[in-house]
């Protein structure tokens with residue numbers, strides 16, 4: 373089956389600054405695909421190239437097999453939900469939603485009917501005749517969604533559509549977006565710098581940094597088997613320990629932890645030497661002195677569902693450990709000595 | 725210590741009163757005396773509209789009517805054309821990205837604001853003479869279009885600058901052609917600035933004396949030159965009536981422009 377989008381060695385240069393360095397990725401049909409990365413890594417630029425607001429400096433963009441890299445935006449069967457929504461302030465909600473259909477030449481009764489359906493889908497039927505400024509942020513965001521979905525694009529591009537909403541609304545909208553994607557069967561390409569958002573909604577994620585794709589994979593793959601330091605650090609929280617590799621074979625390595633203990637773990641590198649080991653804080657068990665890595669508790673931070681325990685290894689390295697805030701959890705007090713043991717899959721050796 | 729309001733500075737009242745008197749006393753006097761029922765311009769002879777009637781039906785009426793027609797039609801045409809050019813210029817300056825000679829273009833657009841009017845007047849006259857253009861209605865119109873452009877440009881560019889580019893991008897994204905995106909989205913959003921620029925250009929054209937006087941040629945009059953011509957033969961109260969009428973039109977336009985611009989915010 374053809375991919376919804378194939379991005380092949382796409383480069384984008386602004387003057388002397390290269391925003392994208394030969395990015396390649398494929399997005400499958402009917403996929404919820406997320407571009408994730410820190411501010412300035414080129415997510416919006418990539419999205420704008422797909423929409424046609426910018427021209428590629430090099431490379432190809434295929435939409436269902438057809439090269440669209442030089443097509444005007446109005447000729448691409450792709451619609452965008454803008455970060456600040458960009459609803460036309462001089463048009464009513466329903467006219468906003470019907471705009472794309474009008475441009476496609478639909479008759480008034482037909483586009484009214486379809487726009488009405490779209491508003492119903494986002495639960496805004498009662499607001500059809502209002503102006504966008506008379507709506508709340510969350511409602512505007514739904515209108516923007518309805519407007520972009522009304523012409524039934526082959527691919528929907530969403531540029532941080534939830535970032536202007538408050539936390540509760542953002543969480544509710546995540547589920548709604550996901551359901552909308554599954555209900556419509558349209559390929560969603562979602563841009564965010566929020567890793568939690570990416571992990572909860574996506575089928576697959578592309579992690580980007582400084583104009584390059586670092587890793588593409590399912591949320592689980594990205595989280596459990598990051599390929600490098602950047603990905604491990606950016607997705608979730610992690611401890612990065614410098615370790616010596618004792619032995620390496622395939623994707624397994626034996627490393628020497630601070631304190632001398634040897635453990636085997638999965639590995640993203642095949643080279644021996646000193647590397648960083650990523651240790652997920654929720655997969656470390658706080659035990660009694662004598663077992664595992666020896667450390668002193670420095671601080672306990674209360675996070676509600678979790679407790680974050682900040683410890684210092686005897687070698688001097690700081691680490692954090694997450695323990696669940698269950699009813700029977702014993703809260704270690706600062707100053708106590710503890711032993712840290714790594715659970716199965718807690719550690720992964722990284723390439724730099 | 726709380727900052728003292730400007731009203732508490734010494735001499736505030738005196739300076740304010742002085743400014744207001746210097747600025748507005750002449751207008752008040754002219755307006756009041758335009759309703760004077762006396763042929764003298766200095767003695768009050770009771771309230772009447774006779775000088776307004778005189779403007780429209782008196783011996784000078786045909787001259788004023790012709791001048792008013794010239795003024796209004798030139799103002800209409802000059803403002804329309806200048807607004808069109810200014811809108812295109814604003815789009816090029818603010819929406820076409822960086823291009824070579826952008827700063828120079830900006831300077832050229834706004835030059836007429838900086839150059840002394842008398843210099844433009846003389847230069848325009850010499851230019852028209854050199855290329856063998858007969859002075860008259862058309863030369864006035866061309867000159868007016870030229871100096872109206874920066875006045876129309878300023879409010880239009882200010883407005884356009886405040887409109888985020890994402891609206892046009894959204895329109896293009898939703899299958900609008902360049903033209904559709906301009907006429908259906910950008911222009912309606914720019915409209916307050918465009919109307920405001922138009923009204924300003926209209927008033928500036930209606931009001932212009934110096935340049936018009938140089939390039940109008942013999943026998944051609946606009947209201948300001950006609951008034952000036954009459955005044956040279958002595959000030960009669962009908963001049964005050966006509967001035968008051970022009971003042972009213974100006975105030976109306978400026979107020980309109982102000983409210984349209986404010987509503988757009």
Ligand SMILES: Nc1ncnc2c1ncn2[C@@H]1O[C@H](COP(=O)(O)OP(=O)(O)OP(=O)(O)O)[C@@H](O)[C@H]1O
Pocket residue numbers: 386389391409410411412413414415416417418565
């Ligand atoms: N029109 C432009 N001219 C010059 N540089 C640009 C332009 N657009 C983007 N850039 C640069 O390209 C880089 C990537 O920008 P982009 O907007 O794609 O980042 P982003 O990943 O979307 O970041 P954010 O999360 O902050 O939105 C940035 O360094 C930015 O300064």
Ligand SMILES: [Mg+2]
Pocket residue numbers: 415416417
């Ligand atoms: Mg961005």
